[in-house]
Amino acid sequence: MKKYALLFLLLFQLANATEKDSLNTVNPFVKYHSFLEEEDFCDACGCSASGGSMGFTSMLNSNFVGIRYFNQQYKSMDGLYSNSPWYKENFNTVQAWGRIPVSETVQVSALIPYHFHERETATGNKSINGIGDITVLAMYRLYQTHKDSTFLVHTLQLGGGIKAPTGKFNEANSGSINPSFQVGTGSWDYLLATEYVVKRKQFGLNFMLNYVIKTENQKNYRFGNQLNYAGTFFYLYEKNSFSIVPQLGFAGEVYESNYQHNQKLKNTNGDILFGKIGLEVGKERLSFGANAMLPINQNLTGGNVEANYRWSINLNYSL
């Protein structure tokens, strides 16, 4: 079975590779002195550990490999003038991801993103593309109630991981433009994660919280530490070999200030809260998921960046 899974993953990677070649990739996040790091939210681990899709897969089967595409839409301005123009930013990521058990209670997740971002500027569209920062995360199941013995089934997991600077950090982008217009932070970053799931019959709630500790990269730039949280309410409908899981929830991110040469950069901190809706459909070992996120409240980089929406689709194969 594992052989098939590997083959499957490989095929997706090949498909991904051809897609790269055919797409015009540009890198999108440019702002003056403010740097935001939206694009790294997902490769950092936010999406992977979030209630949405992971909650579902962990219900049917907590172990899978798959491919995911996500799109993030922003607009930003330099914040220098009252009449600074707003520019659209379009971030795209294709990600190979998987969650593989190494023992009864320990699972290892890996995320390998490829970014192709673009943004408008006064002098035309700019783009960046390339492999992003690879994240490896180990989750340890600290507590789980036995399914048949209790009214509510609880699962609590704790974990930690590392994000490697496999994506290229471009200092030129960080200086005069939005530093978040990057495919990587250029730094070794660490994450601490926790996930809690409580289920009652077909209903469930998934909460996740994680904190990303970012270090200074070789260009003496350090992105601010980041707190991600999410809560998802889901319902599992199963019939024959089909399963359908509608989901509704919220997700938020809090960014601390970025630093350069140990000096705090103004207007680089911020926070955002999204509402999200999603659906996952599974048949036998294959599952397809889609979800959309709309901001409810936000204050990113002193108001110089606004998130419009995010959406993602994924195809997973249970191990």
Place this chain on the structure above:
Amino acid sequence: MKFQLKNILAVLAIAITMFSCSNDDNEAITGEGNLKLEFDNTYKTADFAMNTNYTNSNAEVVAVSKAMYIVSNIVLTKEDGTTFTYPKSQSYFIVDEATPATLVLNLSNIPAGNYTKVKYGIGVDKTQWEAGATGQGDFLAKAQTAGMMWSWSAGYKFVAFEGTFTSSTVSTAKQFKVHTGQTGTDYNYTEVTLDFPKIALVRTTITPQVHIMADLSQLIDGANKISLSEAATVMGGAKLALVTANVSSMFTIDHVHND
């Protein structure tokens, strides 16, 4: 179970080891580097554009066609309070909105250090002018070419601000000219001192860029209000001292890059 715990401990150990790594940033600061002073003209808070209508607080609508000023005598102050005076012979610049290359002053051969403030003059100081035509080096020719001199005896124009305006009493666009420089009673050279919001780290490998906002509206619509309807040509008399006073408050520093 034991096996898993071992794994977790291993991961934790690796993580802690990596956290423990720290850069040693305390290397000696030696050598010389460069620093850029960027002058970004605005009109009030808007990004300034030539020949665009702006309304002043006295309801006059101005469209500016020329915005030039002389920046001189740059002095940088270090964290420890010591100063570095940019060589006087190289310390005269003409900032001209119409010529983008002039908006960034590239200062070179600056001793590496942590700088916290900058001081510069607007105009040409009296001592320099008194050095006579031969004492001006090539700046005299530069100023003449740029139209920033009246005549040698009358001296330099420190600020040249021109365009057209309309108001409640002036219905068809009328030309205005505001030039500062010496008058019979006032010399009108003024100095500006600005603190950096962040330390400018001049290194052999880092060229800080200081982003200075210059609010052109302040020239005539600052603390002192200059009515163009009353007199469209302001080149002398007591009003120049008022414009000069406005000049000293038109500059602010938005940010400093250390790239």
